[in-house]
Amino acid sequence: MRYRGRTYIGSVLVSVNPNKDLEIYSKAHMERYRGVSFYEISPHIYAVSDNTYRAMRTERRDQCILISGESGAGKTEVSKKILQYYATTCPVTDHLSTLRDRLLQSNPVLEAFGNAKTLRNDNSSRFGKYMDVQFDFRGAPIGGHILNYLLEKSRVVHQNHGERNFHIFYQLLEGGEQDLLSKLGLERNAQKYQYLVKGCCPRVSSINDKNDWRTVRKALTVIGFHEDEVEDLLNIIASVLHLGNTQFGEGKNGENQITTEPQLKYLSKLLGVDGAALREALTHKKITAKGEEMISPLSFEQAVAARDALAKAVYGRTFTWLVVKINQSLAFKDDVYNSSKGSSSVIGLLDIYGFEVFQHNSFEQFCINYCNEKLQQLFIELTLKSEQEEYEAEGITWEPVKYFDNKIICDLVEGKHKGLISILDEECLRPGEPSDISFLEKLEDTLGGHAHFVTHKLSNGKTRKAVSREEFKLIHYAGEVNYSVNGFLDKNKDLLYRNLKEVICQSNCQVLSQCFHREEVTDQKRPETAATQFKNSLAKLIEILMSKEPSYVRCIKPNDAKQSGRFDEALVRHQVKYLGLMENLRVRRAGFAYRRHYETFLQRYKSLCPRTWPNWQGRLADGVATLVQHLGYKPEEYKLGKTKIFIRFPKTLFSTEDSLEARRPALVLTLQTSWRGYRERAKYLRIRQAVIVIQSAWRGMISRQKARRRRHAVDIIRKFIKGFIYRHYERCPENEYFLDHQRFSFLMMLFRNPPKSVLDKSWPIPPPCLTEASEHLCRLCMRNMMRAYCRRIQPEWKKQMEQKVVASQIFKDQKDSYPQSVPKLFVASRLNSEEFNLKVIQTLGNDKVKYGIAVTKYDRRGYKARPRQLLLTSSFAMLVAEAKLKQRIDYATLRSISVSSLSDGFMVLHVPSEDNKQKSDVVLQCDHLIEVVTKLATMADKKIKVNMSQDSITFAVARGKEGVIDFTSGPELKVAKCKKGHLLVTAPKLNP
Numbered sequence: 001m002r003y004r005g006r007t008y009i010g011s012v013l014v015s016v017n018p019n020k021d022l023e024i025y026s027k028a029h030m031e032r033y034r035g036v037s038f039y040e041i042s043p044h045i046y047a048v049s050d051n052t053y054r055a056m057r058t059e060r061r062d063q064c065i066l067i068s069g070e071s072g073a074g075k076t077e078v079s080k081k082i083l084q085y086y087a088t089t090c091p092v093t094d095h096l097s098t099l100r101d102r103l104l105q106s107n108p109v110l111e112a113f114g115n116a117k118t119l120r121n122d123n124s125s126r127f128g129k130y131m132d133v134q135f136d137f138r139g140a141p142i143g144g145h146i147l148n149y150l151l152e153k154s155r156v157v158h159q160n161h162g163e164r165n166f167h168i169f170y171q172l173l174e175g176g177e178q179d180l181l182s183k184l185g186l187e188r189n190a191q192k193y194q195y196l197v198k199g200c201c202p203r204v205s206s207i208n209d210k211n212d213w214r215t216v217r218k219a220l221t222v223i224g225f226h227e228d229e230v231e232d233l234l235n236i237i238a239s240v241l242h243l244g245n246t247q248f249g250e251g252k253n254g255e256n257q258i259t260t261e262p263q264l265k266y267l268s269k270l271l272g273v274d275g276a277a278l279r280e281a282l283t284h285k286k287i288t289a290k291g292e293e294m295i296s297p298l299s300f301e302q303a304v305a306a307r308d309a310l311a312k313a314v315y316g317r318t319f320t321w322l323v324v325k326i327n328q329s330l331a332f333k334d335d336v337y338n339s340s341k342g343s344s345s346v347i348g349l350l351d352i353y354g355f356e357v358f359q360h361n362s363f364e365q366f367c368i369n370y371c372n373e374k375l376q377q378l379f380i381e382l383t384l385k386s387e388q389e390e391y392e393a394e395g396i397t398w399e400p401v402k403y404f405d406n407k408i409i410c411d412l413v414e415g416k417h418k419g420l421i422s423i424l425d426e427e428c429l430r431p432g433e434p435s436d437i438s439f440l441e442k443l444e445d446t447l448g449g450h451a452h453f454v455t456h457k458l459s460n461g462k463t464r465k466a467v468s469r470e471e472f473k474l475i476h477y478a479g480e481v482n483y484s485v486n487g488f489l490d491k492n493k494d495l496l497y498r499n500l501k502e503v504i505c506q507s508n509c510q511v512l513s514q515c516f517h518r519e520e521v522t523d524q525k526r527p528e529t530a531a532t533q534f535k536n537s538l539a540k541l542i543e544i545l546m547s548k549e550p551s552y553v554r555c556i557k558p559n560d561a562k563q564s565g566r567f568d569e570a571l572v573r574h575q576v577k578y579l580g581l582m583e584n585l586r587v588r589r590a591g592f593a594y595r596r597h598y599e600t601f602l603q604r605y606k607s608l609c610p611r612t613w614p615n616w617q618g619r620l621a622d623g624v625a626t627l628v629q630h631l632g633y634k635p636e637e638y639k640l641g642k643t644k645i646f647i648r649f650p651k652t653l654f655s656t657e658d659s660l661e662a663r664r665p666a667l668v669l670t671l672q673t674s675w676r677g678y679r680e681r682a683k684y685l686r687i688r689q690a691v692i693v694i695q696s697a698w699r700g701m702i703s704r705q706k707a708r709r710r711r712h713a714v715d716i717i718r719k720f721i722k723g724f725i726y727r728h729y730e731r732c733p734e735n736e737y738f739l740d741h742q743r744f745s746f747l748m749m750l751f752r753n754p755p756k757s758v759l760d761k762s763w764p765i766p767p768p769c770l771t772e773a774s775e776h777l778c779r780l781c782m783r784n785m786m787r788a789y790c791r792r793i794q795p796e797w798k799k800q801m802e803q804k805v806v807a808s809q810i811f812k813d814q815k816d817s818y819p820q821s822v823p824k825l826f827v828a829s830r831l832n833s834e835e836f837n838l839k840v841i842q843t844l845g846n847d848k849v850k851y852g853i854a855v856t857k858y859d860r861r862g863y864k865a866r867p868r869q870l871l872l873t874s875s876f877a878m879l880v881a882e883a884k885l886k887q888r889i890d891y892a893t894l895r896s897i898s899v900s901s902l903s904d905g906f907m908v909l910h911v912p913s914e915d916n917k918q919k920s921d922v923v924l925q926c927d928h929l930i931e932v933v934t935k936l937a938t939m940a941d942k943k944i945k946v947n948m949s950q951d952s953i954t955f956a957v958a959r960g961k962e963g964v965i966d967f968t969s970g971p972e973l974k975v976a977k978c979k980k981g982h983l984l985v986t987a988p989k990l991n992p
């Protein structure tokens with residue numbers, strides 16, 4: 001055996017109670033065992049805890065740890081250490097830390113109410129406990145659930161010598177504040193309470209009730225008990241003590257009555273029931289006979305039994321209520337961890353009473369030992385039997401290991417009809433006067449001859465002494481135990497008189513009303529007996545355990561004296577034997593430490609061999625063979641069965657696990673790479689898909705836009721064509737667009753290219769529909785321009801214009817040289833200027849004609865001159881004077897001027913005279929004929945008539961004679977006298 005009292009058989013941990021603190025449960029120790037392979041480090045409960053935890057996480061299978069051993073072997077301690085390990089090493093969040101605290105704090109509460117000092121163990125669990133710890137997918141504890149089994153209720157009313165009642169009573173009396181005790185009607189002295197003095201052992205050196213009280217009170221708060229609930233709970237505890245002190249005695253009339261009134265008062269107050277009803281119920285019973293209810297008084301013994309039954313029932317049900325409340329506070333909260341619900345896994349911890357053999361064994365020991373038989377059966381099923389059967393089934397050559405199969409004992413206890421429990425139930429239920437002795441007789445009748453059942457009557461002379469007349473002996477797998485049948489029937493029936501039950505059902509204490517349902521009183525159905533209930537709950541427990549992967553911790557008690565360092569070999573040998581450790585060892589030695597289905601094995605380790613990675617295509621067995629060959633397994637290290645591989649030594653599997661661990665980073669990298677690639681590819685595809693969608697939407701939009709434009713264009717073209725066809729019609733739907741457009745275009749054209757000046761006569765041709773408007777517009781435009789022009793025009797320019805207008809009126813289309821004269825400006829001083837080249841060309845006839853010009857007044861402004869006189873400019877007058885044409889001209893008589901229509905510069909001023917002899921016209925040649933004539937005409941207020949002659953001009957010569965000037969056009973200007981005596985002027989032809 002390894003140091004510090006621990007070793008493994010296969011994966012079974014054998015733990016020896018050191019009975020002292022070993023200082024191997026520190027946080028540092030937990031860290032040492034965390035994630036380390038089972039066999040790499042010295043055996044420890046933390047190794048089992050960690051291994052189970054890792055198995056749960058890697059294999060995703062629910063696990064359970066079965067802790068077994070006899071009372072005082074250290075089971076409860078082991079289960080606490082396991083819980084502590086998970087609480088410390090598992091990942092937790094804020095919410096989970098509350099749960100972790102509750103999980104841990106549930107222990108002191110359950111121990112206070114369910115543990116007691118026994119002869120074998122100062123802190124013996126007097127109930128069986130199976131606890132499920134639920135973990136989420138991250139491995140964090142998220143919930144818990146406790147199943148409790150068969151509380152040893154009889155301890156409430158009776159304890160063997162040297163033993164105590166449940167801890168909570170002593171804790172309350174030792175630790176409870178004085179106020180609290182007064183309120184509960186209690187005294188701080190355990191000796192005062194009948195239920196606490198039976199074992200004569202109120203104080204135990206290893207137990208500090210005062211401290212434990214504080215721990216329990218704190219734990220109740222942490223778990224979430226409401227103050228009212230705690231108050232109710234304490235009331236119930238106190239009421240049990242008061243019940244114990246409730247005494248009966250004979251009344252005046254010889255009837256049985258309660259003699260302790262104060263107790264009754266406290267009881268009615270603490271239990272929240274009517275005092276009189278309770279008094280009545282404790283001293284009378286209600287019997288229903290032939291449908292009629294009758295009340296009959298109880299005898300002294302019956303009243304004591306009824307009182308004790310009430311105390312046991314109240315305490316027992318309160319304990320169950322306590323477990324229910326703890327479960328509620330540990331419950332997995334769906335709403336908080338909804339996401340992880342589906343992926344949660346469970347580790348179950350079974351800490352159940354060990355095999356018990358006392359001096360005096362009763363119904364409780366019978367149930368406890370039956371439970372141990374069942375667990376041994378499970379152990380056999382899961383390890384010894386199934387393992388050997390498996391080798392056979394898998395075709396592995398195997399030398400069977402012999403072991404004792406305790407199924408025969410289980411059947412003896414639980415068998416239908418012929419089982420001990422069935423017989424007990426039958427006896428309890430049968431009419432007549434069944435008794436413990438009649439039960440024993442029935443057992444003898446039915447089970448007589450069974451190899452594992454012995455009674456005084458059935459045993460032979462040698463062994464008869466070992467079994468008393470009121471006992472039966474069972475030869476358990478762990479040893480022989482004598483059970484006294486006394487109390488078997490009562491304990492099995494677990495009956496509470498109906499009227500007592502009715503009273504408690506009326507209680508206004510919240511906890512009691514949850515423990516005692518009113519329907520119970522009315523329900524006619526017989527309740528299940530305690531043994532049957534226990535049998536059924538055990539069957540359920542076995543079912544739960546079977547569904548999980550088990551790990552075992554076998555606890556060994558080294559000595560009965562609870563001493564450290566003392567090893568009682570006989571005692572240990574006995575435990576080793578009954579725990580089946582030797583068989584287990586033999587099977588393990590001869591067998592294989594591990595087995596895995598080919599598929600599981602291949603799936604887990606295929607990455608270690610290039611030929612099996614990533615997928616093996618052939619038969620699974622071939623794949624596994626290839627894999628183990630690659631891993632270098634030696635032939636003695638493994639065997640291949642029909643569906644599984646069997647690995648003999650743990651170290652082989654661990655080295656494979658180590659290889660997997662080493663390979664893991666690369667695998668993770670590969671997975672990460674593939675995943676990232678996959679994710680990016682998916683992202684890319686998504687983007688591409690999105691781009692395609694956007695593109696097609698965009699293209700669709702563009703195409704639709706184009707199509708819309710085209711359609712619009714086509715519509716317009718169509719409207720244009722139609723409009724064009726109907727352009728001459730009245731405005732109608734067919735042409736309205738066209739006309740509008742024409743109108744708009746025309747107006748826009750005008751807007752953009754309006755006539756630049758008044759001289760710009762260009763005007764766009766309007767569409768027919770706008771002809772009239774166009775004319776109006778044109779007129780308006782011209783008028784506007786002209787107005788503007790006129791506003792801008794200078795006076796000289798105006799004068800010029802007026803003269804030009806006059807010139808045009810006279811000469812336009814009349815005289816050939818007119819067009820050339822238009823652009824030439826009239827010079828204001830023309831008539832004064834030298835350029836005014838005026839000379840007398842000819843005087844007709846021989847006579848010298850005297851010409852005279854009467855310059856009556858010279859006025860620079862000209863217009864102001866006397867209107868009746870021809871006003872000539874001085875230079876013009878000078879010229880005339882120079883030409884010695886001294887002639888008096890009465891300009892008022894100058895009625896006409898004759899000019900030819902050709903381009904010559906000749907003009908004849910017709911000067912009328914009364915005197916024909918004096919009369920002579922003036923013939924002048926002038927370069928600026930048009931200007932001169934215009935000015936003369938203007939000066940004469942346009943009353944002068946300008947004759948335009950085509951061929952010839954006749955003029956008057958003095959003395960009544962007439963001269964003629966003939967005009968002809970030729971290449972150049974020529975003046976000559978022709979034969980007829982006419983003056984012939986050849987005017988040059990001008991280019992148009």
Ligand SMILES: Nc1ncnc2c1ncn2[C@@H]1O[C@H](COP(=O)(O)OP(=O)(O)OP(=O)(O)O)[C@@H](O)[C@H]1O
Pocket residue numbers: 017018019020021022069070071072073074075076077078121122123124125126352353354555
């Ligand atoms: N690992 C341990 N280290 C130190 N002391 C231990 C250890 N295990 C057990 N003990 C001591 O042995 C006592 C009994 O242990 P425990 O209550 O766990 O036994 P048990 O097997 O649960 O007994 P029962 O079946 O009666 O409940 C403890 O109170 C403690 O003093």
